Amino acid sequence: MFTLPHSLNGWVQLHPEVIYRRLFQSAWQTLRTFGRDPKRLGGEMGMSAVLHTWGQNLSQHVHLHCLVPGGALGDDGIWREARSHYLFPVRALSRHFRGNLVSALREAATSGELHRVTRPGDVDDQLNTLMATEWVVYSKDCLEHTDTVVRYLARYTRQIAISNARILAVDDHQVTLCYKDYRDRDRRKQLVLAGEEFVRGFLLHVLPKGLMRVRHYGFLANRCRRRRLTEIRRALAVETTPEADTAANDAEPTYTCRHCGQPTLRVIGTLIPLRPKRSRPPSHREQRYRA
Known part of the structure; x- marks a missing residue:
C-alpha cells in the first residue's frame, strides 16, 4: 500500500487528476525499478492497483492498494521468485517512492499543471518538507488468503467512501x-x-470524470496480459489443456444476486433497442401526385 502524505490533501482538492495520475505512475515506477534491478529480481513485474481516497470516518486518506505477484519474468523467459514472503524492503520502497513522486510533482509545477497553487513559494516549501519526512509504504504477504484479499479490494472498485x-x-x-x-x-x-x-x-471522494480507479501494469496490463501470462505459465511448467481454455472462453458470465448473495444470475442474451425510422419529407414527384 502506497500512502500519500496528508499534507498534500489540499493539492488533491485543487488538482485531483494531476495528483492521482502521478501517484499511480510513481508507485508503479518504484516497483518496476526494484523488480528490474539485477540484484533483486531482474525481470518484468506486474501490478494491479486500486485507488482509495477515504478513511473510515469519511476523512481524506489517499492511498493505493496494490496486488503484486511474488516474482518477475526475466528477459530470458525464466520466472524469478521472490526470496522471501516480502518482495522488497519497505524502507527502501518508501524512500524511492517519496523521491519519485516529489520529483514528479516538481515537474508538474514547472510545466504549469499545478496552476491553482498560487501562494508564493508554496510549491518549494511543500516539496522540501515532504522530502524531510518519512512516507508510509505498507507491505504484507497474502499467501494463504489471496481470495479474501481480492474480494476485499473488489468491493471498493465501484463503491465510494x-x-x-x-x-x-x-x-x-x-x-x-x-x-x-x-x-x-x-x-x-x-x-x-x-x-x-x-x-x-x-x-471529497468523487473522482474526476474519466479517471480510472483500477489500473494494471507490467505483465498484467490489458494489452499484453494474455500473452505474458502464457509465457509465465510456460516458465512455471503449468500446463493448461485446450478443453479448459475453451471452457473458460465459452463460459457464460455470471453475476451475484443483490438479495441472496448467490451467483444465480446468468446472462442469456442482450436486447438492443431498435432505432425508430426517420420520417423523410415527400419527394417532389410524390407531392405532385398527391396534388
Missing part, C-alpha cells in the same frame, strides 16, 4: 454512521455529522 450498511440514522439535521477506529484496536464506534458536513466529506 461508505456503504449504506454503515449509515445508522438520518434525520433533517444530522447523519449517524459507524466506523472502525484502527488506532484504538479496531473498535467499532459511532460518529454523528451535520448533514452539510456529511455531504462535504462524501464529495
Whole structure:
C-alpha cells in the first residue's frame, strides 16, 4: 500500500487528476525499478492497483492498494521468485517512492499543471518538507488468503467512501454512521455529522470524470496480459489443456444476486433497442401526385 502524505490533501482538492495520475505512475515506477534491478529480481513485474481516497470516518486518506505477484519474468523467459514472503524492503520502497513522486510533482509545477497553487513559494516549501519526512509504504504477504484479499479490494472498485450498511440514522439535521477506529484496536464506534458536513466529506471522494480507479501494469496490463501470462505459465511448467481454455472462453458470465448473495444470475442474451425510422419529407414527384 502506497500512502500519500496528508499534507498534500489540499493539492488533491485543487488538482485531483494531476495528483492521482502521478501517484499511480510513481508507485508503479518504484516497483518496476526494484523488480528490474539485477540484484533483486531482474525481470518484468506486474501490478494491479486500486485507488482509495477515504478513511473510515469519511476523512481524506489517499492511498493505493496494490496486488503484486511474488516474482518477475526475466528477459530470458525464466520466472524469478521472490526470496522471501516480502518482495522488497519497505524502507527502501518508501524512500524511492517519496523521491519519485516529489520529483514528479516538481515537474508538474514547472510545466504549469499545478496552476491553482498560487501562494508564493508554496510549491518549494511543500516539496522540501515532504522530502524531510518519512512516507508510509505498507507491505504484507497474502499467501494463504489471496481470495479474501481480492474480494476485499473488489468491493471498493465501484463503491465510494461508505456503504449504506454503515449509515445508522438520518434525520433533517444530522447523519449517524459507524466506523472502525484502527488506532484504538479496531473498535467499532459511532460518529454523528451535520448533514452539510456529511455531504462535504462524501464529495471529497468523487473522482474526476474519466479517471480510472483500477489500473494494471507490467505483465498484467490489458494489452499484453494474455500473452505474458502464457509465457509465465510456460516458465512455471503449468500446463493448461485446450478443453479448459475453451471452457473458460465459452463460459457464460455470471453475476451475484443483490438479495441472496448467490451467483444465480446468468446472462442469456442482450436486447438492443431498435432505432425508430426517420420520417423523410415527400419527394417532389410524390407531392405532385398527391396534388
